[in-house]
Amino acid sequence: MRGRPEGVTRTLPDPHPRDSADSADSADPATRGSGLGARGLGLGTPDSELEEELLGKIRIAIVGVGNCASSLLQGLAYYRGKRPGGAVGLMHWDLAGYAPHDIEVSAAFDIDVRKVGKDVSEAIFEAPNCTTVFADSVPKAGVRVRMGRILDGFSAHLEDYPESRRFLLSDQREATRDEVVAALRESRTDVLVNYLPVGSERAARFYAECALEARVAMVNCMPVFLASDSAFAARFEEKGIPIIGDDIKAQLGATITHRMLTDLFRKRGVKLERTYQLNTGGNTDFLNMLNRSRLASKKVSKTEAVQSVAGERLRDEDIHIGPSDYVPWQNDNKVCFLRMEGSLFGDVPMHLELRLSVEDSPNSAGVAVDAIRCAKLALDRGLAGPVAAPSAYFMKHPPHQLCDDEAYAQTEAYIRGEPVPDAEEA
Numbered sequence: 001m002r003g004r005p006e007g008v009t010r011t012l013p014d015p016h017p018r019d020s021a022d023s024a025d026s027a028d029p030a031t032r033g034s035g036l037g038a039r040g041l042g043l044g045t046p047d048s049e050l051e052e053e054l055l056g057k058i059r060i061a062i063v064g065v066g067n068c069a070s071s072l073l074q075g076l077a078y079y080r081g082k083r084p085g086g087a088v089g090l091m092h093w094d095l096a097g098y099a100p101h102d103i104e105v106s107a108a109f110d111i112d113v114r115k116v117g118k119d120v121s122e123a124i125f126e127a128p129n130c131t132t133v134f135a136d137s138v139p140k141a142g143v144r145v146r147m148g149r150i151l152d153g154f155s156a157h158l159e160d161y162p163e164s165r166r167f168l169l170s171d172q173r174e175a176t177r178d179e180v181v182a183a184l185r186e187s188r189t190d191v192l193v194n195y196l197p198v199g200s201e202r203a204a205r206f207y208a209e210c211a212l213e214a215r216v217a218m219v220n221c222m223p224v225f226l227a228s229d230s231a232f233a234a235r236f237e238e239k240g241i242p243i244i245g246d247d248i249k250a251q252l253g254a255t256i257t258h259r260m261l262t263d264l265f266r267k268r269g270v271k272l273e274r275t276y277q278l279n280t281g282g283n284t285d286f287l288n289m290l291n292r293s294r295l296a297s298k299k300v301s302k303t304e305a306v307q308s309v310a311g312e313r314l315r316d317e318d319i320h321i322g323p324s325d326y327v328p329w330q331n332d333n334k335v336c337f338l339r340m341e342g343s344l345f346g347d348v349p350m351h352l353e354l355r356l357s358v359e360d361s362p363n364s365a366g367v368a369v370d371a372i373r374c375a376k377l378a379l380d381r382g383l384a385g386p387v388a389a390p391s392a393y394f395m396k397h398p399p400h401q402l403c404d405d406e407a408y409a410q411t412e413a414y415i416r417g418e419p420v421p422d423a424e425e426a
């Protein structure tokens with residue numbers, strides 16, 4: 001992560017700090033961005049009324065209006081109606097001056113006929129999305145879902161399943177790169193949030209290229225390696241654009257639980273000898289992952305997340321982690337079956353079995369809401385390239401793995417605006 005090269009700093013003072021006493025539901029604008037600046041539009045001087053209106057907001061473009069996007073957008077509406085003390089389910093209400101509802105959707109792209117053309121607040125409730133509805137209502141965003149670029153976002157095996165369960169391609173003309181770039185620029189997007197299906201290698205790179213050209217930050221929630229690919233990360237650094245990635249680590253999901261237990265074995269001197277993590281679910285993410293040829297990077301991401309905190313790396317045949325089956329009636333409920341076998345004092349064997357049941361998409365949104373705000377802080381502070389600490393804490397496959405305690409401490413320091421090691425030094 002590097003400071004933005006001279007001449008392209010986006011930091012602007014906030015001429016309209018909101019009074020936090022008037023608005024108990026709002027984070028303190030005086031400390032927004034840790035006092036290091038308010039908002040960078042990257043589009044010239046904030047002389048228009050529109051730009052003034054956008055100050056203090058975080059404008060996100062969503063790529064893939066699926067279940068994760070649904071939970072995130074529902075969450076923005078849900079927390080708008082809460083007060084800081086009574087808000088359950090957040091790691092931070094006030095993240096360096098940004099509250100959850102300072103995030104707003106500026107643009108959205110999808111390829112499904114039931115979503116393209118609709119206001120994003122309606123599209124999130126269209127099939128095949130099947131996650132829990134927890135927000136009473138989601139106000140109209142005034143943002144229509146645009147037709148994106150299909151590339152490898154759609155896997156042929158989906159056609160064997162009922163339309164209500166799978167993606168259904170729109171016949172609208174696909175967007176060109178120039179159109180996506182123009183949409184990002186015109187919508188004053190700060191951060192592109194990538195929610196494409198697993199295995200969308202070409203599509204993920206296409207949208208990442210658009211982000212680079214439009215000069216917007218990126219939060220990469222899925223396992224195509226961008227932040228953790230040194231060549232791609234260097235492109236973000238050269239362009240002066242921050243990125244947080246790759247592959248979101250859910251709030252209390254299989255990965256963080258498996259990692260914490262692996263770390264516990266290490267700290268308590270128990271040798272971890274064999275482990276598996278089997279996962280089942282009934283959403284399109286699980287349906288898509290039935291195509292094993294799309295899974296290579298997901299498997300690396302999930303397996304490395306655990307291997308990297310083990311006292312000693314396990315042999316490949318002694319660790320099995322991955323999505324295991326698609327069970328339609330589970331919908332967005334994900335069940336993880338975890339087993340760890342080890343040896344404790346006197347080389348005496350022990351084993352642990354755990355079953356975790358979670359709603360998959362709110363579990364990711366609880367982390368995305370902080371990752372997006374950390375990406376915006378990076379913009380405010382003129383940082384470029386992979387943002388090391390939040391990537392390590394929020395993502396399964398960051399450029400540099402840290403144990404979760406260390407990643408947590410560094411992320412909190414980052415949020416406070418204290419110096420934290422660069423990715424290369426972490």
Ligand SMILES: NC(=O)c1ccc[n+]([C@@H]2O[C@H](COP(=O)([O-])OP(=O)(O)OC[C@H]3O[C@@H](n4cnc5c(N)ncnc54)[C@H](O)[C@@H]3O)[C@@H](O)[C@H]2O)c1
Pocket residue numbers: 063064065066067068069109110111112129148149150151152153154167194195196197198200203221222223247248249250253283284285360361363364
């Ligand atoms: N739920 C979690 O906890 C979690 C954790 C880590 C990673 N992820 C990853 O996040 C991603 C999103 O998950 P989800 O559950 O929202 O998936 P989803 O299947 O519900 O949504 C994917 C969306 O992308 C759209 N899409 C497909 N190709 C596209 C293209 N080329 N351009 C634009 N849109 C396209 C689909 O129509 C769909 O709306 C997945 O890769 C998943 O593995 C989720």
